[in-house]
Amino acid sequence: MQVVEYRPERHEYAWTFGGVAPTHRITPGTCLKLWTEDAFSGRLTSTTHRASEVLDMTEVNPQTGPFYVEGAEPGDTLALHLARLTPARDWGASSTIPFFGALSVTDRTALLHEPLPERTWIYQLDRDRGVVRFEAQSIDLQLELPCNPMLGTVGVAPPGREVRSSLVPDVFGGNMDTPEMRAGVTCYLQVNVEGALFSVGDGHYRQGEGESCGTAVEGAMDVTLLVELIKGQPAPAWPRIESDTHYVVVGSSRPLEDAWRASQIGMIAWLGELYGLDRLDAYQLLTQAAESPLANVVDTNYSAVTKIAKSLLPDAAAYGGVHRHLREQARTV
Amino acid sequence: MQVVEYRPERHEYAWTFGGVAPTHRITPGTCLKLWTEDAFSGRLTSTTHRASEVLDMTEVNPQTGPFYVEGAEPGDTLALHLARLTPARDWGASSTIPFFGALSVTDRTALLHEPLPERTWIYQLDRDRGVVRFEAQSIDLQLELPCNPMLGTVGVAPPGREVRSSLVPDVFGGNMDTPEMRAGVTCYLQVNVEGALFSVGDGHYRQGEGESCGTAVEGAMDVTLLVELIKGQPAPAWPRIESDTHYVVVGSSRPLEDAWRASQIGMIAWLGELYGLDRLDAYQLLTQAAESPLANVVDTNYSAVTKIAKSLLPDAAAYGGVHRHLREQARTV
Amino acid sequence: MQVVEYRPERHEYAWTFGGVAPTHRITPGTCLKLWTEDAFSGRLTSTTHRASEVLDMTEVNPQTGPFYVEGAEPGDTLALHLARLTPARDWGASSTIPFFGALSVTDRTALLHEPLPERTWIYQLDRDRGVVRFEAQSIDLQLELPCNPMLGTVGVAPPGREVRSSLVPDVFGGNMDTPEMRAGVTCYLQVNVEGALFSVGDGHYRQGEGESCGTAVEGAMDVTLLVELIKGQPAPAWPRIESDTHYVVVGSSRPLEDAWRASQIGMIAWLGELYGLDRLDAYQLLTQAAESPLANVVDTNYSAVTKIAKSLLPDAAAYGGVHRHLREQARTV
Amino acid sequence: MQVVEYRPERHEYAWTFGGVAPTHRITPGTCLKLWTEDAFSGRLTSTTHRASEVLDMTEVNPQTGPFYVEGAEPGDTLALHLARLTPARDWGASSTIPFFGALSVTDRTALLHEPLPERTWIYQLDRDRGVVRFEAQSIDLQLELPCNPMLGTVGVAPPGREVRSSLVPDVFGGNMDTPEMRAGVTCYLQVNVEGALFSVGDGHYRQGEGESCGTAVEGAMDVTLLVELIKGQPAPAWPRIESDTHYVVVGSSRPLEDAWRASQIGMIAWLGELYGLDRLDAYQLLTQAAESPLANVVDTNYSAVTKIAKSLLPDAAAYGGVHRHLREQARTV
Known part of the structure; x- marks a missing residue:
């Protein structure tokens, strides 16, 4: 297996999906060992920091990539297997940001209120115990939360000649911000342009479902990826994720019900492909068997998840069993 | 403990929250042993049935109650502990219904399409194995799904002189259709009128998150309830649920993001009450620790859940530890 | 023509649609000369008043009625012709109200912001010049705005056994808050219960489309009405309004696109009834010919309007020409 | 005044805002005499055409441009005055398109229904009488509708390094599809990149508010434009339009209430700039004086309009009276 290691310099970050020349050309079967900077571009490092003062909002959510996959053509399916996600620092950061967040006035939920107060939280990572530490600022309270590394952003170049900010989730993946995107899963994305031009970033050491304030425990990440x-x-219309235990589809849109509907329609299509269920039967099965954890209710599009446990379903080999194959390969890298 | 057993006659069903005379007056501390009819009023019993032919849409989602709680006044909090939920039949039913369902044209998502085809599924319950059986109609596929009994509808009389259909979820609870409403939990509801006038119904032997097609595995239920x-x-603005493992808040509105926002704001308030966290700290904690499984995306209002694991939080005794107390009592009834 | 004059005492106001005994039983053909109190129940009278201090939020938007119409049965259509709307006072009031308004945090758009500041504006009415006077408080600016009296609230008892607050607009009409509801129009409402039980209220001396802050130039109104x-x-699914110049349908729901879609579907149905256009042709005609002024984006449901100019259409006599007939009658009362 | 005439060849059309090299570099003060192809790229010419058969969905809504404006820098305001809009053909076309339209299932309002039937309407233009002719296909009905030429699409390169499809409306303008964009108005857009890089297209001989089925009376257009x-x-956050009679702001987002809120916030800002009104006073004034005609409820973002009549306001000279100046210049070209 070919292995490519890459830690981008600051000037090499990608800020968009599409519109950027590839940093590497790789062949299918490649293993990538990447480093990704955090969504704050590493600028938010202290509880005394105010996002509006230390961040450059034109340089948030840097991506590592894009990678040109030899042979990838529109209509193909790109499979990205997240072999390992390891926090690259011993701390992560989260912050309220003016006019951003699910419970805040934004440029889209445009009301007349003053922005919410800014506050920054720093989470120390205890690698031995596998936890990050929440430290309240209003009272004396510290809580240990399990460290569950994930990638907020995984995507390819969009269709329709578009170039989208790395802050956006949509059919091309992007900033979906779902905890489902963790080590051990395979993400399937529709290829829209030659070479697919995928990139990754936005490591979260942990995130709640919905990502309420808009920023998870953001941290630089070492990422091992099989392509x-x-x-x-x-090819799937909406991003799919396969784990050992679940099939997952992520929809992204506004209002939130439309994001979820897209994920449901995507799952109905997948169940049809896997088992031959017609749409009404798949609709019924989802009605009784779907799990629907929210991903984000903060980004340019909201993202919602439909997932279904493999344990409830007959055996099947999505895409010829590529997930199982990559899962095994991952043990060797 | 006073125990009241009650199986309503068909003419005794309640079809609304508010606007109905109580069937019983009970004192706090009472144990209720109730029977609830299914949401179809028992009329849908065969896969040959078409909902539009056998249902009377003016008589769906019958409620058992309402119960007048002595001493309950506006501003108090009603605690309903679901001690036991036992399927009262050996089968449940689900069906598509014209102009109803998350992936269907409705009177609210009013488009020009013809209604989706009608199809009815009957689920056989295997009590020994604890499963209900999904039988596909488009292909030869049968799946066993765990039987997870829950109540779709738990509510009190609404505020503001209103009378609401039993199909509606809102601040008064009602048709929230969340799988969180299962045996072993305590539901907290704001009392809006003297006597609270609560009722329950809409048993589901199982339901997926979102209740896609609009009808779960609907079934009559034997319900043991501590009041x-x-x-x-x-009193909580939005319905709260406490289990041994989680705090849960249910918000209901449209669009879906507003339902979820309400549940988040409700949880931020609860965390403030329990621990003294200020709103920004609670917002941050939810950002990293909340689970957000959808409840329903089909009813008059959509319902979304915010929950947080007690294992992540310091010990606390919500409402003076009433849940633990009722949980113990439940073992004796 | 039978004429009934009625000015309710304060204890006679209705606060809901449905759930209230009729104040009068009238026969079709009756002329009603009514007085309606303003939405603040007359309590907001000075720019020094703060809504949160002087209002009783359990007593807002008082209705005059309900009226029981002899012979009205479910499925019939009630036609209410607004013959005259005359401001009953020489001033109107408007105010921001905490957690209410289109550009404010509300219980539904639930965010973490503090409520907006409260401010009250009093508009003096100049009957001779037909204007109300806006007086800015931040700078020295006074503007004369045409007095365009309208009723914010016209409705019947809801279907489905419900009782709804007079603050709610829905299929039964209610608090639609559309400037289309002015003198000279006929409003058509589906009868849901025996007697129809309609009531009216919420006079506005003037209102912008959308009713941004949630309160128009609210004022007591003398209303002459033909029934x-x-x-x-x-019967129409959604409220219809006919003027000398336009056909109008009002839809109410959330999100706002669903309110508008309902109004469009309602108009497509009406064009089908009037001309025999099939749904695709009517859809196309609306695409090129509809006017879509918003009604309110502040109430429990939002209300949106689809209207089409009669001048673009062939002659037709909706409901047998009842509007023209009532319009003529109105000149005699 | 420098005059540039330009009729693009088919291979010169722009399909995006941003991401395209300018066809011309012009100086402020230039008069452009342009030709724009219709949104169907001229492929839909007969009622026998089905959109899904004759259209190439990767080549819809072609733009003429972009134009690089010398001296334009981020933060500047571009003023485009539409001096003349003249239909360039004697007919226009409209069509239902599968999975597109406000009353249709779409990729965003993703439901399980089959697409609506396809139908194409051709409108003959009678230049003398100034009308286009609607011909029903389900019955024998022909209607004359006034020809009101407008541009559906006017925009600049987006901010944030993005490239957006010409089908999208957002802060950069784009496919707003509002009838307010007619001859005689000046459109103000925030410059996001050097040279502004604006383009125009999507002529409509007539359009209803909301553009229900998604396609207006689409037609090639001769456009005379002053820059x-x-x-x-x-610079304005959201596109502004000034006519002789109104100030107009266009907001674009989903759900529809957010599009409208953006337009309201934009107008409150403008009223503050023009008159010094603080935000609460401007909010109040809009509450009573705003007109809110919908633009489109069909595109990737919905667009809503807030407008206010100059006749209600004191005299003012927005942007130093540039509209009046351009209006006069327009008479000479």
Whole structure:
């Protein structure tokens, strides 16, 4: 297996999906060992920091990539297997940001209120115990929360000649901010342009479902990634994720019900592909069996998840069993 | 403990929250052993049935109650502990209904399409194995899904002189359709009128998060319920649920993000009451620790859940520890 | 023509649609000369008043009625012709109210911000010049705005056994807050219960489209109303309004696009009834010919309007020409 | 005045805002005489055409441009005065398109229904009488509708390094589809990149408010445009339009209430700039004086309008009276 290691310099970050020249050309089957900077571009490091003072809002959510996958053509399916996600620092940061967040006035939920107060929280990571530490600022309270590393942002170049900010989630993936994007899963994305041009970033050491204030426990991440290309199958309209235990579809739109509807329709299509269920039967099965944890209710589009446990379903091999194959390969890298 | 057993006759069903005379007057501390009819009023019993033909849409979602709680006054908090939920039949039913369901044109998502086809599924219950059986109709596929009994509808009389259909979820509870409403939990509701006038119904032997097609595995239910009244504490704006493992708040509105926002604001208030966290700290904690499984995306209002694991939090005794107390009592009834 | 004059005492106000005994039983063809109190129940009278201090939020938007119409049955259409709307006072009032308004945090758009500041504006009415006077408080600016009297609230008892607050607009009409509800129009409402039980209130001396802050130039109103009953025609799903120049349908829901979609579907149905256009042709005609002024984006449901100019259409006589008939009658009362 | 005439060849069309090299570099003060192709790229010419058969969905809504304005820098305001809009053909076309339209299932309002039937309407233009002719296909009905030429799409390169499809409306303008964009108005747009890089297209011979089915009376257009650049004033967050009679702001987002809120916040800012009104006074004034006609409820973002009549306001000279100046110049070109 070819292994490519890459830690981008600051001037090499990508800020968009599409519109950027690839940093590498790789072949399917490559293993990438990447470093990703945090969504704050590393600028938020202290509880005394105010986001509006230390952040450059034109340089948030830096991406590592994009990678040009040889042979990838529109209509193919890109499979990205997250072999390992390891926090690259011993702390993560989160902050309220003026006019951002699910419970805040924003440029889209445009009301007449003053912005919420700014506050920054720093989470220390205890690698041995596998926890990050929440430290309240209004009272004397410290809580240990399990460290559950994930990537907020995984995406390819968008369709329709568009270039989208790395802050946006949509059909091309992007800033979906779902805790489902953790080590051990395979993400399937529709290839929209030659080479697919995928990139990753936005490591979270932990995130709640919905990402209420808009920023998770943001942290630089060491990412080990296996890349595969699937030809000759219908590519998914919306991003799919496969884990050992679940099938997952992520929809992104506004209002939130439309994001969720997209994930449901995506799952109905997937169940049809896997088992031959017609749409009404798949609709019924989801009605009784779907899990629907929210991903984010803060980004340019909201993201919602439909997932279903493999334990409830007959055995199947999505995309010819590529997930199982990559899962095994991942043990060797 | 006073025990009241009650199986309503068909003419005794309540179809609304508010606007109905109580069937019983009970004192706090009472144990109720109730029977609830399914949401179809028992009319949908065969896969050959079409909802539009066998249902009377003016008689759906019958409620058992309402119960007048002696001493309950506006501003008090009603605590309903679901001691036991036992399927009262050996089968449940689900069906698509014209102009109803999350992935269907409705009177609210009013488009020009013809209604979706009608199809009815009957789920056989295997009590020994604790499963209900999904039988596909488009292909030869049968799946066993765990039986997870829950109540779709738990509510009190609404505020503001209103009378609401039993199909509606809102601040008074009602048709929230969340799988969180299962045996072993305590539901806290704000009392809006003298006597609280609560009722329950809409048993589901199982439901996915979101209740996609609009009808879960609907089934008659035997319900054992403990009733308490909490005076002198701020009553919750939105319904709260406490289990042994989680604090849960249910918000209901449209669009879906507003339902979820309400549940988040409700949880921020609860965390403030329990621990003294200020709103920004609670907002931050939710950002990293909240679970956000959807309840329903089909009813007059959508319902979304914010929950947080007690294991992540310091010990606390919500409402003076009433949940633990009722949980113990429940073992004796 | 029978004429009934009625000015309710304060204890006679209705606060809901449905759930209230009729104040009068009238026959179709009756002329009502009514007085309606303003939405603040007359309590907001000075720019020094703060809404949160002087209002009783359990007593806002008082209705005059309900009226029981002899012979009205579910499925009939009630026609209410607004013959005259005359301001009953020489001033109107408007105010920001905490947690209310389109550009404010509310219990539904639940964010963490403090409420907006409260401010009250009093508009003096100049009857001779037909204007109300806006007086800015931040700078020295006074503007004369045309006095365009309208009723914010016209409705019947709801279907489905419900009782709804007079603050709510929905299929039964209610608090639609559209400037289209002015003198000279006929409003068509589906009868849901025996007697229809309609009431009116919430006079506005003037209102912008959308009613941004949630309160128009609110003022007591003298209302002259002609009542007709239409049997044997399909009753409209959503409220319709006919003027000399336009056909209008009002939809109410959330999110706002659903309110508008309802109004569009309602108009497509009406064009089908009037001309026999099929749904695609009517859809196309609306695409090019509809006017879509917003009504309110502040109430429990938002209300949106679809209207179409009669001058663009062939002659037709909706409901047998009842509007023209009532318009003529109105000149005599 | 420098005059540039330009009719793009088919290979010169722009399909995005941003991401395209300018076809011309012009100086402020230039008069452009342009030709724009219709949104169907001229492919839909007969009622026998089905959109799904004759359209290439990767080549819809072609733009003429972009134009690089010398001296334009981020933060400046671009003023585009529409001097003349003249239909360039004697007919226009409209069509339902599968999975597109306000009353249709779409990729965003993703439901399980089959697409609506396809139908194409051709409107003959009678230049003498100034009307286009609607011909129903379900019955024998022809209607004359006034020809009101407008541009659906006017925009600059987006901020944040993005490239957006010409189908999208947002802060950069784009596919707003508002009938307010007619001859005689001046459109103000925030400059986001050097040279502004604006383009125009999507002529409509007529459009209803909301553009229900998604396609107006689409037609090629001869466009005479005056270009000015405004330095040293706060650039508008959302597109503004000034006519002889109204100030207009266009907001674009989803859900629809957020589009409208953006337009309201934009107008409150403008009233503050023009008159010094504080935000509460401006909010109040809009409450009583705003007109709120919808623009589109069909595009990637919905667009809503807030407008206010100049006749209700004191005299003012927005941007130093540039509209009046351009209006006069327009008479000479």
